[in-house]
Amino acid sequence: TVKRGKPMVTSLNVDTxxxxxxxxxxxxxxxxxxxxxxxxxxxxxxxQMKILELFGTIDYEENYDYKQQRNIA
Structure with missing residues (x-):
């Protein structure tokens, strides 16, 4: 569980x-x-963008059988 921090009082100029x-x-x-x-x-x-940067960066063994891996657990 992530604890929420204390509120910070600040002044902002935001486009109406x-x-x-x-x-x-x-x-x-x-x-x-x-x-x-x-x-x-x-x-x-x-x-989300950081996760997308990981896409395609994992190298699997040439004959990797993902279906067999799912049945191990």
């Missing part, structure tokens, strides 16, 4: 049009929640 669009898309009107939602989505996307 972006905030309005986020409010319309999410239904969320609290700016603090919108920022948190955006940060979580951004972090998730970055993690």
């Amino acid at each position: 049009a972006l905030l309005q669009e986020a409010i319309e898309l999410t239904g969320e009107t609290a700016i603090e929640n919108l920022v948190e939602i955006a940060l979580r989505a951004y972090i998730q996307r970055l993690k």
Whole structure:
């Protein structure tokens, strides 16, 4: 389980049009929640991109039988 950190008080200058669009898309009107939602989505996307970078980097043995490997457990 990941523990949530303590909230950090900060001042942000955010484009009003972006905030309005986020409010319309999410239904969320609290700016603090919108920022948190955006940060979580951004972090998730970055993690997904790191996983995609691994695609094709694993070399298997020439006669690797993945079906047999599944039946071992």
